[in-house]
């Protein structure tokens with residue numbers, strides 16, 4: 001199906017993938033683009049990108065994603081994106097207590113950073129705590145960092161993701177993209193189709209308030225909520241989540257930690273330079289994460305409600321990371337805690353393709369697998385490439401629509417991803433452990 005520059009394009013979801021697409025298509029001359037976003041404002045409380053910061057590291061275990069992340073690093077250095085990119089370096093290590101799995105993953109990341117011609121000059125090995133202070137520049141870390149080994153890449157850093165979403169939202173609006181926000185006008189209930197089987201085709205969307213909007217092309221970018229709009233995605237996508245928390249610092253403490261690298265101990269978790277505006281230091285535990293399996297389908301689906309808590313074990317792990325690095329913070333209250341949901345795939349590959357049996361009228365951007373924010377400036381290019389593919393097909397095979405496999409009872413792909421350490425648990429099993437769930 002060909003889409004002309006004036007045809008109506010509806011993008012469902014104003015998160016990282018949706019906004020990037022809206023901006024890119026508006027730049028490419030498409031003049032009739034509408035974004036539907038369920039929250040009242042952007043960044044949405046449901047967006048996995050609505051956060052102080054995300055790691056911007058270019059080295060991956062595979063050249064394919066490394067090359068994309070290098071391309072994204074260049075894009076983060078252009079005037080529109082540069083205000084959000086903080087190139088403070090990325091300290092990637094394991095502690096002396098790390099599992100073989102964590103050590104193996106670290107070595108593969110290290111090999112990628114060491115061999116890439118552009119990253120190589122920024123790479124420095126770290127063979128112990130003194131190197132963390134002297135080579136990585138984290139001189140403020142007074143903890144004993146037992147057995148810490150790995151590398152620092154000064155090519156990398158972090159991006160202020162909530163501000164980046166705000167900035168690109170503003171830019172897309174300037175370029176003429178229309179936004180419908182909030183429960184009444186922006187929340188989409190479903191895609192409306194005509195025909196069936198192979199001749200099925202979408203004609204638009206229906207909002208939760210039962211209003212119909214016609215569109216020639218629908219682009220579904222709803223993150224962890226993919227199943228709600230495209231149920232056919234089935235077991236190919238699993239809604240998954242991790243804990244996020246913060247430590248509130250004083251002005252002086254924030255100033256003292258200025259410029260620390262993103263610090264990632266693969267067996268414990270990671271934290272970032274404190275945000276000077278809020279004095280919050282963001283910290284996350286590394287773990288297998290949490291799923292929310294629908295007992296009737298066996299598929300993990302994103303919960304509707306926001307979850308403002310972190311499980312006790314995660315909290316203990318974050319405190320241990322602080323104890324090893326910044327011990328004076330280890331017993332501070334953790335604040336602004338939440339569970340953050342993303343769309344996971346078995347192989348961590350994204351899905352950027354048309355949904356089958358829609359006559360190419362519905363495209364899905366999904367499977368960010370918890371590593372998609374770094375690609376924010378270039379996601380829209382992938383959509384434009386697919387729209388212009390001479391044969392109408394996704395040329396990147398690994399991003400094609402995969403036929404959902406039937407999972408045997410009890411089978412799960414959730415433990416297979418190399419860079420995630422730990423066991424995947426049902427969120428309902430840890431929900432009672434601590435604190436409250438906010439229904440917002």
Ligand SMILES: Cc1cc2nc3c(=O)[nH]c(=O)nc-3n(C[C@H](O)[C@H](O)[C@H](O)COP(=O)(O)OP(=O)(O)OC[C@H]3O[C@@H](n4cnc5c(N)ncnc54)[C@H](O)[C@@H]3O)c2cc1C
Pocket residue numbers: 012013014015016017018036037038039044045046047048049050053054055056186187188189221222223224225228229241242243244284340341342365366368369370371372373374375
């Ligand atoms: C804890 C955590 C840490 C992460 N850390 C990193 C990192 O360090 N580096 C990195 O590169 N990536 C990281 N990520 C991944 C990154 O945040 C995601 O890859 C990225 O946000 C995915 O973008 P998206 O647009 O697919 O989904 P989202 O950003 O989640 O956006 C989906 C949007 O769809 C909207 N929506 C949902 N349903 C509807 C509906 N029915 N109608 C209308 N709108 C709807 C939502 O409100 C939301 O705005 C992390 C993710 C998590 C959870």
